[in-house]
Amino acid sequence: MKNTAIFVVFVLAVLGLLYAISGSRAPRIPENEAHRVFDNNKVCMECHADGGRVPRKPGHPPKDQCIECHKVKRGRK
Numbered sequence: 001m002k003n004t005a006i007f008v009v010f011v012l013a014v015l016g017l018l019y020a021i022s023g024s025r026a027p028r029i030p031e032n033e034a035h036r037v038f039d040n041n042k043v044c045m046e047c048h049a050d051g052g053r054v055p056r057k058p059g060h061p062p063k064d065q066c067i068e069c070h071k072v073k074r075g076r077k
């Protein structure tokens with residue numbers, strides 16, 4: 001019984017760690033004129049596509065749902 005409790009705590013610790021290193025690492029969307037419109041992923045690619053003005057790093061996660069990971073700063077709609 002005691003081993004089960006230790007195992008459960010261990011699993012929760014691993015899940016917490018995975019959560020901590022996942023989406024929360026993504027930098028927040030800056031609050032400036034370029035990022036006034038941010039509810040459409042296609043808008044982002046005008047500047048952040050490969051070969052655009054501000055391309056993402058080569059190691060950037062491949063998914064194109066930008067705002068799933070990049071949140072706007074607090075206090076913004």
Ligand code: HEC
Pocket residue numbers: 027028029030032034035037038039040041043044045046047048054066067070
């Ligand atoms: C008009 C061009 C433009 C558009 C459109 C644009 N960006 Fe940016 N973005 C920039 C520029 C320039 C920078 C770098 C300078 C800065 O920090 O503002 C930047 C930086 C960033 C950063 C990095 C912030 C950091 O701390 O390193 C993120 C994240 C980002 N943009 C996300 C997005 C997302 C998501 C969208 C779509 C909702 C988007 N951007 C649309 C121009 C744009």
Ligand code: HEC
Pocket residue numbers: 023025026027041044045048054055056057058059060061062063064065066067068069070
């Ligand atoms: C799966 C989560 C995720 C998604 C989806 C995502 N990003 Fe990121 N993004 C990150 C992480 C994590 C970093 C930090 C990478 C680093 O520091 O090496 C980052 C960094 C950035 C940066 C800063 C420069 C760089 O490459 O480090 C920009 C700009 C950016 N993302 C734009 C976008 C745009 C535009 C989209 C949509 C096409 C997008 N991101 C979708 C997780 C994500």
